[in-house]
Amino acid sequence: MEVEMGEPKSKLRGGLGSAANSALADQELVVDEMEGLQGEAIVVTDKRVLAIKAGFSSGALFGRKVKSYAYHQITSIEVSVGLTLGRIQLSVAGASEAWLRSDIVNLSQAENVVQISRAQLEDARRIAALIEERIAASQQPNQPSQLSLAGELAKLAELKESGVLSDQEFQAAKKRLLG
Structure with missing residues (x-):
């Protein structure tokens, strides 16, 4: 049996960390995580992906919002970056992408988007590659026992x-x- 490596708690700071830790299930491990811009973060666990918004990004000054995506629900992950800003975007079957007008206010409100700076591009690509591996593994047929x-x-x-x-x-x- 392969042992999953990870941490039982998120190491994100402030409201992002407390939102992540309160969303984690018993025995769920944080495999990787990344803080984006404006109170946004993405957490990769052994079971799912958490997109977290804290503060204004959650829609309230002291609010927190955590959106959870099981690997089998995610249809794609995209990392894109412009001159200074970029994003990690999770696409999920059946999810609305009403923010597509592409203004920054809508991006910060989009549950499936974590905004990043250009300097975070390598970290974002690492996170995306990890999520893609886990999506592929979740779609493998079970081996006969x-x-x-x-x-x-x-x-x-x-x-x-x-x-x-x-x-x-x-x-x-x-x-x-x-x-």
Whole structure:
């Protein structure tokens, strides 16, 4: 079993840190995180991505807003940067992107966007790559467990004992199952 490396608590400061820590579930680990501009942050955990807004970005002076996205819900992640400002944008199936008029007020209110400075571009790309890896892993079909293999072998043995399968058919089917 692969052990997930991470921290049980966010290391973000102030309202962003307390918002992140209050949103974390028991046993959930922070894998990476990044503070953006104007009271915004993105937290990558072993289970999901948190987009956090604190202060004015949350829509209230002392407010906090945390939007949670499970990896299987995220359809894409985009990092874009202009001359001085940029953003990390999560796209989620069925989510509204009404902020597309692209003014800064709407970007700060968009739940799926964390604004960044040009100087944060490398960190943003690192976060995006990590999220993309986790999205891909969440879409991998589950591997058959050893229990189901044992169950299949038991069924084959039962069929052989009841005379449905000959010894030769049983051996061939067993070989196919075991690879």
